[in-house]
Amino acid sequence: MATTQRVLDASEIRKQFPFFQPHPEMRSLIYLDNAATTHKPYSVIEAVSHFWAHYNANVHRGAYGVGAKASELYEGARARVAQFLNAREMAEIIFTRGTTESINLVAYAWGRSQLKPGDEIILTEMEHHANLIPWLRVAQETGAKVVVWSITDEGRLELETLKSLLSERTRMVAVTHVSNVLGTVNPVAEICRLAHEAGALCLVDGAQSVAHMPVDVQAIGCDFFAFSGHKAYGPTGIGVLYGRREVLENLPPFMTGGGMIRSVNWDRIDWAEIPMRFEAGTPPIAEAVGLHAALDFIDSLGREQIEAYEHELTQYALERLQEVPGLKLYGPQPDRAGIFAFTLEDIHPHDIATILDSRDIAIRSGMHCAHPLGDRLGQKSTARASLAVYNDTEHIDRLVEGLHYVRQVFGYAG
Numbered sequence: 001m002a003t004t005q006r007v008l009d010a011s012e013i014r015k016q017f018p019f020f021q022p023h024p025e026m027r028s029l030i031y032l033d034n035a036a037t038t039h040k041p042y043s044v045i046e047a048v049s050h051f052w053a054h055y056n057a058n059v060h061r062g063a064y065g066v067g068a069k070a071s072e073l074y075e076g077a078r079a080r081v082a083q084f085l086n087a088r089e090m091a092e093i094i095f096t097r098g099t100t101e102s103i104n105l106v107a108y109a110w111g112r113s114q115l116k117p118g119d120e121i122i123l124t125e126m127e128h129h130a131n132l133i134p135w136l137r138v139a140q141e142t143g144a145k146v147v148v149w150s151i152t153d154e155g156r157l158e159l160e161t162l163k164s165l166l167s168e169r170t171r172m173v174a175v176t177h178v179s180n181v182l183g184t185v186n187p188v189a190e191i192c193r194l195a196h197e198a199g200a201l202c203l204v205d206g207a208q209s210v211a212h213m214p215v216d217v218q219a220i221g222c223d224f225f226a227f228s229g230h231k232a233y234g235p236t237g238i239g240v241l242y243g244r245r246e247v248l249e250n251l252p253p254f255m256t257g258g259g260m261i262r263s264v265n266w267d268r269i270d271w272a273e274i275p276m277r278f279e280a281g282t283p284p285i286a287e288a289v290g291l292h293a294a295l296d297f298i299d300s301l302g303r304e305q306i307e308a309y310e311h312e313l314t315q316y317a318l319e320r321l322q323e324v325p326g327l328k329l330y331g332p333q334p335d336r337a338g339i340f341a342f343t344l345e346d347i348h349p350h351d352i353a354t355i356l357d358s359r360d361i362a363i364r365s366g367m368h369c370a371h372p373l374g375d376r377l378g379q380k381s382t383a384r385a386s387l388a389v390y391n392d393t394e395h396i397d398r399l400v401e402g403l404h405y406v407r408q409v410f411g412y413a414g
């Protein structure tokens, strides 16, 4: 893998992460559960702790110096996210607790105010529950209908199928950028274009894409884009909803309370402008500061470089996983992201994960919050390994060795 080493050097990158440094009480781990959450570089941890130590104050209200500084840092993080996603302006960036809250915000604020009986929301069969349950619920409440866009046997979405589902009844197409099970990278720009041609809006769930490839919301042309800080080397408790101004401006709030109104009396409430209208209560301030540092970390490596590096590592993993007898890999090949859901013989995925843990390899097992996809695959539970920029070929080699060992433990030959 000489070329991979030339693009980025994972062993150098790991030096930026305290989690990967030797620790007397902790075993060093081959961490392959990055689709669940990523580790945090020193720069993120230090930015958060520096905030708590020196600038802690509530935002948007303090007349004193530290209060103004906290507001400046919080709004600075918003400007950084806007630049990172190439939003037209920072008012289009709303801070939430994560992807889940971002999508709930859209389902409640937009869905409840706009949907009526007979309207349709198109969802794909590969959606995470975060982009599924809020829509099922708002459909139940409003009388709208959820229309399912099926995947191919290979685990892809076909645009021809979407065309056959779109109609004047379609109001929203909500789709994941990258599947957290199949690793499929969806053609979101084309999907948004088709949605718009039909007069619908388009929401993209970017939880699994934003840390792994360049993302430009204007190039995608989406109306909404959601992601979580903790899957992008940032803190938990912070997420982003990008919304196009023309859409956001016409929406009522999701949650209400302090900081989101212009004026209120017993008879009348005037909502604040965007984005404040959607940020009721004290926001996650230190977490926003940490997210800012996480985006700086990503850009310090370069998003094209990260994409190229992870692509090569993915190709290597695809080749090596094929060597394991009885391993069934889900999702398309070879063109996919570094998320590998698989089964091994008839060994329960929890057993696979537990035995790998005994060899200091961390993967996930279960249904990955995508029950309808599990039904479609006929496989409720799978094991899943997922890559980040600090992984390298040695980690894949250790995984493959570990899987051979799992087979041996269960008495499979070879």
Ligand code: PMP
Binding pocket: 035, 036, 097, 098, 099, 100, 101, 128, 130, 131, 176, 178, 179, 180, 205, 207, 208, 228, 369
């Ligand atoms: N969407 C996708 C595709 C995901 O993989 C996840 C997390 N597994 C989410 C949404 C939800 O993210 P969070 O739990 O950070 O809100």
